[in-house]
Amino acid sequence: MKAIVSVRDAVKNYRLGTVEVPALRGVTLDVVEGDFLAIAGPSGSGKTTLLNLIGCVDTPTSGTVEVAGKNTRELSERELTSLRLHTIGFIFQSFNLVSVLTVFQNVELPLLLQRELTGRERAQRVTALLDRVGLHEYGGHRPSELSGGQRQRVAIARALVTRPHIVLADEPTANLDSVTGANILDLMRELNRTERTTFIFSTHDQKVMSHANAVVRLADGKFVDRVSPAEAAAEGARV
Amino acid sequence: MRAWFSTLGVVAQIAFRNLFASRLKTVIVGGIIFFGGLLVVAGNSLLDSLVASMSRSVIGSVAGHIQVYNAKSKDSLEVMGRMMMGDPDLAQLDDFAKVRESLLKVPNVKSVVPMGISGALVTSGNTIDLALEKLRNAVKARQAAKTDQERLSADAHVTSEKAHLRQIVAVLQNDLKNASAVLDAKAIDKDDAAAVVRAASDEFWRDFDKDPFAALEFLENRIASQAADADLLFLNYVGTDFTSFQKSFDRMKIVDGTMVPPGKRGFLFAKHVYEEQLKLKAARRFDQIREGKLQQGETIAKDPDLQRMVRENVAQVREILLQLDADKTADFRRKLQRELGSQENDVGKLLAAFFQTDDANFLGRYDFFYKELAPSLELYRVRIGDVLTIKAFTRSGYVQSVNVPVYGTFEFQGLEKSTLAGALNLMDLVSFRELYGFMSGEKLAEIEEMQKSVGAHDVSRENAEAELFGPRSGAAAAPAADTAPAKKAAPAPRHVEATTTPGVAPVLHDLGESLGGKLQREEARSRVFPPDEVERGVVLNAAVILKDPRQIRQTMAAIEAQGKKDGLELKAIDWQTAAGLIGQFINVIRVVLYVAILIIFLIALVIINNALVMATLERVREIGTLRAIGAQRRFILTMLVIESLVVGTIFGGLGAAVGAIIVSVVGKVGIPAKSDIWFFFFSGPRLHPFIGTSNIIAAFIIVLLVSAFSSFYPAWIAMRVTPRQAMQEDE
Numbered sequence: 023m024k025a026i027v028s029v030r031d032a033v034k035n036y037r038l039g040t041v042e043v044p045a046l047r048g049v050t051l052d053v054v055e056g057d058f059l060a061i062a063g064p065s066g067s068g069k070t071t072l073l074n075l076i077g078c079v080d081t082p083t084s085g086t087v088e089v090a091g092k093n094t095r096e097l098s099e100r101e102l103t104s105l106r107l108h109t110i111g112f113i114f115q116s117f118n119l120v121s122v123l124t125v126f127q128n129v130e131l132p133l134l135l136q137r138e139l140t141g142r143e144r145a146q147r148v149t150a151l152l153d154r155v156g157l158h159e160y161g162g163h164r165p166s167e168l169s170g171g172q173r174q175r176v177a178i179a180r181a182l183v184t185r186p187h188i189v190l191a192d193e194p195t196a197n198l199d200s201v202t203g204a205n206i207l208d209l210m211r212e213l214n215r216t217e218r219t220t221f222i223f224s225t226h227d228q229k230v231m232s233h234a235n236a237v238v239r240l241a242d243g244k245f246v247d248r249v250s251p252a253e254a255a256a257e258g259a260r261v
Numbered sequence: 262m263r264a265w266f267s268t269l270g271v272v273a274q275i276a277f278r279n280l281f282a283s284r285l286k287t288v289i290v291g292g293i294i295f296f297g298g299l300l301v302v303a304g305n306s307l308l309d310s311l312v313a314s315m316s317r318s319v320i321g322s323v324a325g326h327i328q329v330y331n332a333k334s335k336d337s338l339e340v341m342g343r344m345m346m347g348d349p350d351l352a353q354l355d356d357f358a359k360v361r362e363s364l365l366k367v368p369n370v371k372s373v374v375p376m377g378i379s380g381a382l383v384t385s386g387n388t389i390d391l392a393l394e395k396l397r398n399a400v401k402a403r404q405a406a407k408t409d410q411e412r413l414s415a416d417a418h419v420t421s422e423k424a425h426l427r428q429i430v431a432v433l434q435n436d437l438k439n440a441s442a443v444l445d446a447k448a449i450d451k452d453d454a455a456a457v458v459r460a461a462s463d464e465f466w467r468d469f470d471k472d473p474f475a476a477l478e479f480l481e482n483r484i485a486s487q488a489a490d491a492d493l494l495f496l497n498y499v500g501t502d503f504t505s506f507q508k509s510f511d512r513m514k515i516v517d518g519t520m521v522p523p524g525k526r527g528f529l530f531a532k533h534v535y536e537e538q539l540k541l542k543a544a545r546r547f548d549q550i551r552e553g554k555l556q557q558g559e560t561i562a563k564d565p566d567l568q569r570m571v572r573e574n575v576a577q578v579r580e581i582l583l584q585l586d587a588d589k590t591a592d593f594r595r596k597l598q599r600e601l602g603s604q605e606n607d608v609g610k611l612l613a614a615f616f617q618t619d620d621a622n623f624l625g626r627y628d629f630f631y632k633e634l635a636p637s638l639e640l641y642r643v644r645i646g647d648v649l650t651i652k653a654f655t656r657s658g659y660v661q662s663v664n665v666p667v668y669g670t671f672e673f674q675g676l677e678k679s680t681l682a683g684a685l686n687l688m689d690l691v692s693f694r695e696l697y698g699f700m701s702g703e704k705l706a707e708i709e710e711m712q713k714s715v716g717a718h719d720v721s722r723e724n725a726e727a728e729l730f731g732p733r734s735g736a737a738a739a740p741a742a743d744t745a746p747a748k749k750a751a752p753a754p755r756h757v758e759a760t761t762t763p764g765v766a767p768v769l770h771d772l773g774e775s776l777g778g779k780l781q782r783e784e785a786r787s788r789v790f791p792p793d794e795v796e797r798g799v800v801l802n803a804a805v806i807l808k809d810p811r812q813i814r815q816t817m818a819a820i821e822a823q824g825k826k827d828g829l830e831l832k833a834i835d836w837q838t839a840a841g842l843i844g845q846f847i848n849v850i851r852v853v854l855y856v857a858i859l860i861i862f863l864i865a866l867v868i869i870n871n872a873l874v875m876a877t878l879e880r881v882r883e884i885g886t887l888r889a890i891g892a893q894r895r896f897i898l899t900m901l902v903i904e905s906l907v908v909g910t911i912f913g914g915l916g917a918a919v920g921a922i923i924v925s926v927v928g929k930v931g932i933p934a935k936s937d938i939w940f941f942f943f944s945g946p947r948l949h950p951f952i953g954t955s956n957i958i959a960a961f962i963i964v965l966l967v968s969a970f971s972s973f974y975p976a977w978i979a980m981r982v983t984p985r986q987a988m989q990e991d992e
Contacts, residue, residue, distance in 0.1 A: 070988060079889060079984040100893060106984070107891020118886040118987055122282035123275070134271040135891050180890070192988055 026187055026220050027053035027076050031085035034071050045071040047243040048085065053222060055187070058214045060234035061224040062254065068243040069224035070192055076222060077110055077190045078102045090187055107135055111181030113191035113223075117173040119165040119180075125152070126161035129179045136184060151179040155209060171202035175209065182213060191223035195230055207233040228255055269903075272896060276903040283876060290872050291912035293865045294964055298916025299923070300861060301960035304854050306924040306952045312847050313951075314944035319840045321512045321944075322673045323499060323685055325374065325804030326813055328839040329364065329820060330354065332830040338802050339841035340378055340499075341685075353699070354829075357800045363827040364805060369816040371808045372509045377500040377693045377801040378685070381653035388583040389429050389485045393477060396422040400473045419473075423466060424587025426480065430460045432582045433487055435609070456483035494538055496651070498686040500693020502795060503527070509806045510673070518645040518669020521689060524789040528649050528665040529687040532672040539642045542580055543616065544635065546570040550618070551627050557935070561620045574616035578609050581638065589637045596633050600626075645669050648786070651688075655698030663692045666786050690798060691790050699799040805833075843941075862963065866971045873905065873975035884979050885987030894980045901976040902969065909968025910961075917960040921952045928952075 034046040046068045053059055053076075061069045074080040075087045078094050081102070087094045090109045094102065106112075111132075119128045126148055133144045152158045155175040165173055174194060181189045191210070195203030211233055214221050223230075231237045237254040239246040249257075280287045320326055323340055330338045336349035354360050357375045364373045399422050403415035434457050441449055459465055460480060469476045499506075503521045507513055517535075521527030536545060553559045553567050561567045585593060590608055597611035598604070605611050618626050643649060645667055652662040665688060688696075807816055817833040824831030837844035877884070884897055931947030934940045942948075 074985055074988065077889070077984075079988070103888065103891055103893050106889065112886075112889050112987075114886070114987060116882075118882060118889075120275070120883055120886070122278040127274075127278075131271075131887075132890050135896070184891075 024055055025052040025088075026055045026057075026090060027051070027222070028088040029072070029075065029085070030087075032072070032075055032082040032087055033084040034068075034075060034080065035083045044243055046075070046082070049240070049243075049245045050085075051238060051245065051248075053188075053220060055220055056214070056218045058211060058221045058233070058235045059223070060231045060237045060251070060254075061222065061240060062226060062231055062237050063240035063246070064226060066242075067240040069226075069240055071243070072240065073190050073192050073222065073224055076188070077112065078105050107132065108184065109187045111184065111186040111189040111219075113174070113177050113181050113189060113194045115193040115196045117165070117170070117177045117197075119173055119176055121165055123164075124161065125157060125163050125165065125168070125176050128165065128176055129183050132180060132184045147183060148179075151183055154213070155179045169202075170198050171205060174198060174202075174206050178206070178209060178213070182217065182219065185217070186219065188220045188222060191221065193225055194223055195225070195227065200229065203227075203230065231255065269899070272900045273903055273907075276900050276907060279900075280904055280907060286872055286876050287908055290869045291908050293868055294909055294968060295912040295916035295919070297858075297862055297865050297967065298913040298960045298964045299920035300916075301858055301963055302917045302920030302952070302956050303924050304858065305956040305959065306920070307948075307950045308847075308851055308854055309953050309956065310928075310948060310950035311850065311942055314948055315843075315847060315942050316836060317944040318673075318941050319836045319843065320810075321510060323376075323510070323804065324836040324839045325509065326807040326810050326836055327805040327817055327820065327833050328802055328836070329360070329373075329805055329824075329831050329833050330802040332821075332824075332832040334832070338832075338834060338839060340376075340802070340804075341840045341843050351801050353799045353801060354803065354831075355799055356797055357803065358796045359827070360800070360803055360824075360829060360831070361796075363823055363829055363831075364803070364820060366827075367816060367819045367823050369807050369809055369812050369819070371806045372505065374505050374509045374804040374806070375500075375502050375690060375796075375800040376804055377690070377697060378497070379500070379653065379693065379697055380495055380497040381651045381696060383494045383496055383649060383651055389426075392422065392425050392429060392586075393481055393485060396426060397474075397477055400477070419470075421586055421588060423469060424590075425585070427461070427466060428585055428587065428590055429583055430457065430484060432579055432609075433457050433484065434461045436579070453483070453487055457487065460484050496534070496686055497684055498528075498688045498693070500688045500690050500697070500800075502690055503529075503687065506687065509804065512673045513671055514674055516670045516672050518667070521668045521687075522789075524792060524795065525786075526663075526665050526689050526692050526788065526790075527668045528651075528689075528692075529668055530643075530670045531684065531686050532670040534684065534686055535641065535643075535670045541638060541640050541642075542577060543574050544630070544638075544640055546574050547627055547630055550623060554620070554623065561618065561623065571616065571618055574618075575613045578612040578616065581612060581634075582609055584638055592637065593634065600629055600633075643667055651692075651696060653696040655696070659698070661696050661698065663695050665689070665692050690795050690800070694798055697801075846942075858963075862967050866967055869905075869968070869971035870974055873901070873972055874978060877901070877975040877979045880979075881982050881986050882989075884982040885984050885989075888982060889984035889987045897979050897982070898976050901979055902972050905968040905972035906965060909964050913961060913964030913968070916964070917957050920960070921957060924950050924952045 029049055029051040032046055032049045033044070035042045035044050037043070049068070049072060051072075061072060063069050071080070075082055075094070076089060078089055078097075081087070081095050081097075089105065092105060094105075097105065112118075119125075120131065123131065129148045129151060130144055133139055133147065139147070149158065149161070152161055155178055157172060157175055157179070160168065160172065160176075165176065168176065174197075178189075181191075189210075194210070195206055198206060207230060210221055210223070213219060223234075225231060231254050232251045234251050236248055237251055238248050239254070319341065328338055328340060331352035331354050334349070334351040336351060338351060339349060361373045361375070364370050396419065399415060399418040403412060403419055406412040406415045437449065437454055437457055456479075460483070465476070504523050507520065515529075516532045518529075521529060530539070536548070540548075550561070550567050550570050553564060554561070559567055561571060585608065594606065594608050594611060597608070597615055601611065601614055603611060603614065605614070615626060615630075648664050648666050650662055650664050652660055655661045671687065805816075805820065807813065813835055817835060820833040821831055837847065887897065888894075928949045928951055931949045932943070933947055934943045934945070939948075940946065
């Protein structure tokens with residue numbers, strides 16, 4: 023199967039004042055299309071940094087990150103932004119909805135930025151997706167009127183509305199209770215199956231990992247191993 | 262292009278929603294912009310209206326649209342706002358008729374008014390001199406009386422005039438007593454004091470009839486000099502052709518008396534000057550208190566100005582006392598005792614008590630004053646019909662005096678109360694030229710006659726020395742010694758005129774009943790000058806009225822060009838320049854307003870900038886999210902700028918609209934002129950501001966610029982937000 027994401031020896035250093043702080047110390051990873059991949063590891067292991075590199079939010083200090091066949095280090099800021107807009111969807115830990123827009127408008131936003139669809143097409147797609155995430159009645163609501171789970175569903179709809187190749191989710195359930203979190207993961211998994219969208223999400227929660235096809239484990243900015251959820255769960259139980 | 266529009270659509274949509282969502286910020290920022298827009302529109306409209314009304318005042322009262330004068334002048338022309346300072350050094354325009362002819366060739370010129378502006382000191386009457394003159398005449402009449410009847414009536418007359426003089430002496434004696442209380446005894450001349458004591462004594466008056474002329478001489482020499490109540494008046498006047506002045510400045514209207522007939526000497530007082538400077542001070546102050554109370558709604562109890570006037574009236578009853586002869590004194594005593602319900606016998610004290618007015622009794626006393634007391638008083642120091650003797654220093658430094666009959670007073674409609682528009686009196690051109698040192702045809706003929714009679718002949722500068730000292734051999738003498746006598750020997754013709762002026766005429770009222778005096782007065786009143794002499798003579802400047810005032814710049818250039826063509830070196834200045842300091846005043850107000858607007862907008866800029874920076878920082882996560890999901894930086898920038906512009910447009914527009922409404926409401930009601938000077942600037946009792954479209958446009962542009970500028974920094978901050986900042990968690 024073709025790799026949609028290909029990370030080779032990716033190193034990322036952040037500058038904190040005068041000190042260079044390594045966040046990733048050389049990670050190599052391939053993600054194939056249609057994958058449902060969890061990135062696990064304790065705080066500070068580099069999960070978010072790896073997601074940022076894959077999400078074209080950052081470029082590696084050294085090494086290469088290829089997303090949909092494009093080497094991100096060779097792209098300009100504008101091109102990176104465009105790549106994000108057309109191939110990647112984002113789900114954030116804190117949902118990050120635009121508070122002044124309604125649910126419908128939030129979901130519609132990426133399509134407006136793409137400027138490819140007519141108003142009617144946009145409306146059709148947004149309505150269909152809101153239907154899929156079970157929020158078709160909430161289109162006119164403001165994010166502040168929704169529960170956490172509902173907001174994350176809106177965020178998922180927004181991430182999927184452009185039909186991206188990859189959806190990145192940074193700790194998508196961290197701000198949700200376990201039942202809601204499980205529901206959200208079920209929804210993501212279902213969309214992964216039906217839409218063939220690749221999902222990559224970070225987590226340090228064993229239960230969340232169990233939904234994944236595979237778990238990539240990181241520690242201290244380094245790739246540890248790639249295991250099945252069962253193995254990860256077993257080891258997690260042992261620890 | 263379509264794509265661009267659709268992005269703009271999204272951006273605008275988000276911007277609008279954001280504005281609506283953060284209503285408080287929008288209202289605060291909008292409020293400031295609203296106020297700014299309002300200020301620009303209201304302030305500028307007010308100022309423009311002020312300029313318009315002031316220009317009406319300046320143009321309509323004396324300046325005309327354009328003033329023309331000799332380009333060779335050392336100083337620039339100023340027709341208004343000058344005080345006691347000397348006249349500007351202007352070169353003359355030799356032949357007004359030629360100037361007018363030249364100017365009228367310029368198509369936009371409607372009319373040309375000859376002018377010359379100058380000022381002179383005028384001594385107005387001294388009460389004791391007048392009283393002495395009357396007594397002397399009465400004494401003479403008694404001597405000349407032929408019948409018993411005549412003698413009896415003359416005797417009564419003498420007695421009455423004597424009583425008046427005794428009254429004056431009594432006032433002087435009282436003054437002396439007051440003076441000795443506050444001054445060092447040495448400061449008072451003993452002889453003066455002794456003279457007053459003698460003049461106040463019963464023996465002096467008992468013995469008066471034994472040798473009335475000796476007694477009169479004593480009074481004239483020893484007493485009159487002590488009653489220094491004659492005021493020096495400084496009058497600014499415009500020498501002009503009355504007919505053409507009245508035609509061109511159509512707001513001019515005669516208040517008292519009549520217009521000066523064409524070709525005659527004559528003087529018209531500006532009504533304001535007449536009231537302010539020539540009226541009996543107590544009466545003038547009474548008028549002002551009344552005006553303050555009735556028109557400005559002030560009260561004596563509260564307004565310090567009115568209180569001051571009341572105090573001055575109480576303290577300065579002397580001016581009235583000096584006018585009272587025996588009959589009038591008795592009359593005043595009786596009337597005042599009755600009015601005040603007082604047993605007091607001293608009229609001075611009665612008057613002081615009468616003038617001690619308050620808000621309750623003022624209007625009653627005002628009516629009483631004008632009904633009962635004023636008819637017995639000379640309310641004005643110069644009456645309409647009097648001959649005014651004006652003395653002025655000519656340009657060459659000699660004192661010249663001219664007798665001009667006062668025909669009346671005038672004012673400019675709408676500028677009745679304006680000190681500035683009302684400061685210039687009008688005089689005929691012939692008299693003006695004489696006072697300024699120019700020669701009239703009449704004078705020239707007179708001089709020629711005199712030169713003939715003394716055998717004088719013109720001496721050229723080159724021959725001056727030879728004429729004076731005889732032919733000289735060689736030119737070895739020092740050059741300094743050469744020139745000095747030459748100057749003395751051959752002055753400009755004007756100098757000759759000034760020195761040979763026959764007898765500097767005496768001051769007003771001083772002419773006496775002598776034959777010479779009578780003749781001079783008669784001459785002043787009756788002589789008619791041919792129009793040609795008035796027209797062809799010298800003037801200093803000319804006011805030009807235009808057909809289309811909007812083309813003032815082009816016309817000024819055309820006038821100068823036409824002058825050159827006709828061999829005249831003319832300088833044309835617009836009314837604002839001609840108005841001198843007053844013209845500058847409007848610029849000052851404009852600068853002040855602009856600075857105020859600038860400051861307000863700078864403050865607005867800072868506040869708006871701050872508010873937007875705060876708002877942007879609050880929106881870092883949102884902006885980061887937008888960036889993460891694919892919004893370009895330009896999108897963020899456009900979004901923020903649109904937010905600012907929308908706020909700017911809506912609130913700035915509202916501000917401008919409210920400003921316009923305020924201006925139009927105020928325009929209907931009018932802003933009342935609080936003091937005399939504002940009458941001038943408002944061109945009347947009220948300023949009715951109007952709205953200029955350009956002001957609204959200006960307000961709009963300024964507001965938009967300020968909104969755009971104030972959003973630059975926050976926008977810059979927003980553009981630096983990375984998508985990574987969307988991921989950061991707050992914990």
